[in-house]
Amino acid sequence: EEQKQYWLPPMARMEKIGAFGLTEPDHGSDAVALETRAHRVGNDYIINGAKRWIGNASFADVTVIWARDDEGNVGGFLVEKGTPGFNTGIMTGKVAKRAVWQTDITLNDVHVPVGNRLALSRSxxxxxxxxxxxxxxxxxxxxxxxxxxxxxxxxxxxxxxxxxxxxxxxxxxxxxxxxxxxxxxxxxxxxxxxxxxxxxxxxxxxxxxxxxxxxxxxxxxxxxxxxxxxxxxxxxxxxxxxxxxxxxxxxxxxxxxxxxxxxxxxxxxxxxxxxxxx
Ligand SMILES: Cc1cc2nc3c(=O)[nH]c(=O)nc-3n(C[C@H](O)[C@H](O)[C@H](O)COP(=O)(O)OP(=O)(O)OC[C@H]3O[C@@H](n4cnc5c(N)ncnc54)[C@H](O)[C@@H]3O)c2cc1C
Structure with missing residues (x-):
């Protein structure tokens, strides 16, 4: 509820932009086999992996990165703009939906607090x-x-x-x-x-x-x-x-x-x- 209250009202007013990061270079239709990892260390998760095709992620205030935790369960993790290790590159050469920028994302030792895991995302x-x-x-x-x-x-x-x-x-x-x-x-x-x-x-x-x-x-x-x-x-x-x-x-x-x-x-x-x- 806290996460919803923090992000959703400004998003509804278009003051904040979000992105949804599920697809990976090697996992599109079989996103269920995603390889991005979220390793728990103390009060942080450390995320490593790659995402592809992610709309708005190059400028979004927050991107939900779907990653697998130490138990192998998939969760959604809020990664805020500017977090060290979160890097994006705009995909070029797209002939459809040109008004939206698709993004390649790399995540190298991206630290997020445990509170940034979407509360009900457990699988x-x-x-x-x-x-x-x-x-x-x-x-x-x-x-x-x-x-x-x-x-x-x-x-x-x-x-x-x-x-x-x-x-x-x-x-x-x-x-x-x-x-x-x-x-x-x-x-x-x-x-x-x-x-x-x-x-x-x-x-x-x-x-x-x-x-x-x-x-x-x-x-x-x-x-x-x-x-x-x-x-x-x-x-x-x-x-x-x-x-x-x-x-x-x-x-x-x-x-x-x-x-x-x-x-x-x-x-x-x-x-x-x-x-x-x-
Ligand atoms: C413009 C655009 C915007 C997007 N935005 C986002 C975004 O914001 N966030 C995000 O996470 N993702 C996004 N995606 C990714 C999108 O969800 C994937 O492209 C889609 O799920 C297909 O994955 P793929 O491209 O890897 O194709 P593949 O999974 O490689 O599929 C290739 C072909 O094989 C077929 N196929 C695959 N598996 C089977 C099977 N078991 N049986 C029969 N046929 C099969 C598919 O139907 C398809 O025809 C976006 C994609 C595009 C094009």
């Missing part, structure tokens, strides 16, 4: 609780990209004249627009229901994964159809659809790839785990 299951919440957010994010793409395509189809008529007057174009709207509406309804369940405290990991998987897939289709509807202009930045087209590839992959989401849903359906680090 990777607690990390997974965070991912359930963020996957629900990414399902909504996919809706945002799809709605934007659909609206850009609809506007363009009404304005662009070919064969002396607006594109929107052709049957095949209308058919595509209708399919896009059907996908968008399906995504919105799924998200609405997921958020209702979340508000009631009933959202499970599989529900969040199902929504993230479904919406990222459908958004990818909608955005690709919209990009195509703009013809050559669809690859120009000024029409914005190219940006959504690139960004949706990142959405498809982060917070757990499409495949990993399907395996989480599959585990719930069959009670058999198709992925394991052992």
């Amino acid at each position: 990777f299951k607690d990390t997974a609780l965070v991912l359930t919440a963020t996957r629900s957010g990414v399902a909504w994010e996919a809706v945002g990209h799809a709605v934007a793409a659909y609206e850009i395509a609809l506007t363009y189809a009404k304005e662009r004249i070919q064969f002396s008529k607006p594109l929107a007057s052709f049957q095949i174009i209308q058919n595509k627009l209708a399919a896009m709207l059907a996908n968008v509406t399906t995504m919105q309804l799924l998200c609405l229901r997921l958020s209702q369940l979340e508000a009631e405290g009933k959202m499970t990991a599989a529900m969040a994964s199902l929504a993230k998987m479904n919406n990222a897939r459908l958004a990818r289709e909608v955005v690709a159809d919209a990009r195509e509807m703009l013809g050559g202009n669809g690859i120009l930045l000024e029409y914005h659809i190219a940006r959504h087209h690139a960004d949706i590839e990142a959405v498809f992959t982060y917070e757990g790839t499409d495949t990993i989401q399907s395996l989480i849903v599959g585990r719930e359906l069959t009670w058999m785990q198709a992925f394991s680090h052992r």
Whole structure:
């Protein structure tokens, strides 16, 4: 509660920025096998390891570093900006989500007080609780990209004249627009229901994964159809659809790839785990 009171109100006011450091150079989908260590010495943890892809970490006031303690249990550790041994490098060459800076982090003998361990983080299951919440957010994010793409395509189809008529007057174009709207509406309804369940405290990991998987897939289709509807202009930045087209590839992959989401849903359906680090 103390940690929440200290960090969350200023974060909500955007006075403080946070970052979430789970993925490592050698552990993406199998983050459960993360290798970053938090060794307890007196009243400190000493953290060593590396993280990759971490959004905002180059300037964040605090980064939650997920690391394994001496007992082998995973916990979240608050590492504040400027802590000696915490070094970041901005990843370059990224073609999607360019508004966010992804960061490589190295942690060399980073000392944090024991009080900086997130109080209820005692195993990777607690990390997974965070991912359930963020996957629900990414399902909504996919809706945002799809709605934007659909609206850009609809506007363009009404304005662009070919064969002396607006594109929107052709049957095949209308058919595509209708399919896009059907996908968008399906995504919105799924998200609405997921958020209702979340508000009631009933959202499970599989529900969040199902929504993230479904919406990222459908958004990818909608955005690709919209990009195509703009013809050559669809690859120009000024029409914005190219940006959504690139960004949706990142959405498809982060917070757990499409495949990993399907395996989480599959585990719930069959009670058999198709992925394991052992
Ligand atoms: C733009 C962006 C922002 C990100 N931000 C953050 C962040 O802020 N914090 C953070 O911690 N991480 C972040 N990530 C990391 C992201 O969560 C990982 O990229 C993602 O989990 C996939 O890991 P990977 O890239 O290592 O791919 P890999 O795990 O190497 O996967 C490669 C391919 O293999 C497939 N695959 C893997 N395992 C299996 C299996 N068992 N069966 C079948 N197929 C499999 C995957 O589905 C994928 O298609 C970000 C990534 C991106 C691209």
